[in-house]
Amino acid sequence: MPIFSYLAMPKSGAKEVLCADLAALSNCEVIPSDNQEVVVLVTDTPDETTEDKLQKSLNNLQSLQSLSLAFGYDDQEKQ
């Protein structure tokens, strides 16, 4: 049951599109910056299969320039 947070950088001028794209995906919470071209993305997936699917969808987003991981938590890691 992993939880991750990322800094998502939109392609030039595409912040709003990126926010909409990310918000449309399941298991995603989006926190846009109100003064810079950066978006915080928090993902919370119930299992690995869903996580893999989500990763694929993220990779396919046209509005996304780069994604850098800021925080990762996985129940299995901690037991």
Added chain:
Amino acid sequence: MKLNRRRFLKYAAASSAVATAGALFPGVSFGNWQNLTNNSGIISWQKAPCRFCGTGCGVLVGVSDGRAVAVKGDPNCSVNKGLCCMKGYHSVQMLYGKDRITTAKVRKNGEMVEVPIKEALDLVAEKLQETKDKHGKDSVAIYGSGQWTIPDGYVASKLFKGCLGTNNVEANARLCMASAVTGFMTSFGIDEPMGCYEDMDHANVFITWGNNMAEMHPVLFSRMLANRKRRTNVTVIDFATRSTRTSQAADKSILFRPQTDLAVANAICYEIIKNDWVNWNFVNEHVSFHKGKTNIGYGTEDHFAFKDKAESINFEEYKLFLEDYTPEKVEKISGVSARDIKYMAALYGDPSLKVTSFWCMGMNQHTRGTWINNLVYNIHLLVGKISTPGNSPFSLTGQPSACGTVREVGTLTHKLPHGVVMKEHHREMAAEIWDVPVSNIDPKPTYHTVEMFRALDRGDIKFIWIQVTNPMVTMPNLRRYRDGALKDGRFVVVSDVYPTPTTDVADVILPAALWVEQEGMFGNSERRTQHFAEIVKPPGEAMSDTWQIIEVAKRLGFEKQFPWTQDDYIGKIWEEYRKFHAGPKHEMASYKVLKERSGVQWPFVNGKETRWRFNPKYDPACTNGKEFDFYGKKDNRAWIWARPYEPAAESPDSEYNFWLNTGRVIEHWHTGSMTRRIPVLHNAVPSSYVELNPEDAAELGVVNGEMVKIISRRGEVTMPAQIKGRGVPPRGMVFVPFFDESYLINEVTLDAFCPISKQADYKKCAVRLEKA
């Protein structure tokens, strides 16, 4: 409960990303984010300094069900004002790695066997006593760290120097800060920076001298960038030997050839004098001129000894000395254009600009480390830009308590908590506070770090206790010292939290409490002492390093000197230690005050912290009635030193034609024994690599990820290439991060050191490359 916990974790994840964004984009705001002001009902937050770098960020550790589950920047801490870097944010996860050492182990018939910690401590005491009786007091040693808490270092020094009578006490800060100390001592007669982080809010020009702050001191770096964004007149110059994230963010990046910072610093002084930018009022009142010995060697041979001798010179002699360092001459040595040298000199020389110089390992891990520290002070002293807000030559520390524990407690062979073993009145003071006969304290220093491990190899030291550090990854010319530690007749005790190459050579492993699993204090780069409570319980039989030493001391019969109980020992130790620093030059805050605040700067006099030393507006120790009082030196002046450029111990030649430079990356702490167990950090940079210049890589025929063999006169290591990664070395240089024990780059490095500070140079040796 489960839902709450999950909600909390998502909050922690978001807050981490928001903080990371804050570090990358100064002034960024996330108006829609509902910062959880308190907690979700399952959390308590308690203050602590971050476990990692010498910045000393204040953090709040979130605890749920007795487990540390989250970290956030402490908004009440003036260091970071709520920010954190990725290491700080993820730090609690280091407490819970699967292979945490929770029980003691001793070597029996060649195998490490688990035993109750009491039995292991009995064995440590017995072996220590037996070795001392058989081979003399100087056959036993303790080697600690700038990650020792202040009480750890204090009881180590008290036991070994005060009770056992040996000066065989050293710490890894010798390898990271010793040149800064000798720089301060020779220029000012007293250790540690005169300024504080607030300088960043006043300076117009920042010059980073061989200091990749963006990765090594990221929170300070973002504070600097935030200032640049907020104020229109701020310039950042990165002066370095390779391009890094700091160079990318700077307004100007100037590259110099390794070791030639000495020549450039002198050229800047030459220009300042030539253009009459000297602040004569300041120089005439507060500065004196000196020279020392030259051709001072490199310490690569056993028993190397050197003692500098200061001679007074006058300004004219100093000016004559600088004739060798015209910008045009220095351009040829350093590769820095005369124009750039003049540009930097003009920034330092412009009376309307406030200038802060930052440095860390680039200047300290240098075979002329003391000299380059002196030379940067020379620049600031000639123009009088010192000890006032924004005008600051600022030596940053690498470790969280290199200042607090090693420099202030004095856990180095020649030091005592106040002063040095060589001085009778310092020994008398220590003997009185420690309640030991003064004759116990030996007036002769023994071994500095490199020589201590040489002594272990030679067999002069037969018992060594290593705490909170991993020398079997970090010693330069490593193979000699690892082979030495494994020789017959050596007894090695290691206190640590995870298995490392150092626990691999141990005869006894003691499970140590980590960070907030114990009470303690750290001291950061800006003279700030930071207390933390035991926030969570240590696992299994893990015990604080302080208490391990106390247990052994009691077994050796020193109950009188170590009378404390586990309930109150930290407070009692602090109040005893604080007596060493009584007086306006170094007064420390009481235990009670430290517990209440998120860090207190010393000198702490009449309830007030001292932000700028040597300036009577801020520093109560100033008594001369003048604008500044450099009271560390007997002549009440700061010293300018004529120090020449001398080459590195080993430079590239036709056989070994590359410079090897080593260092760190933002994700990992030192040898990675903690950060490599934090999944996010480990996944970000899972293994080390060698950075190559793209043209050198093309010539060698390697592409990203292909294996390269790095060979020196001492050893070789084969590792993947990184080309156009986060750092780009110039042609003829490679850079390797040392965090990864699978690639022991220190088998390749050279154990040459600064003859004055005895700090090793990890930034320069000669290697050749082969495509593997």
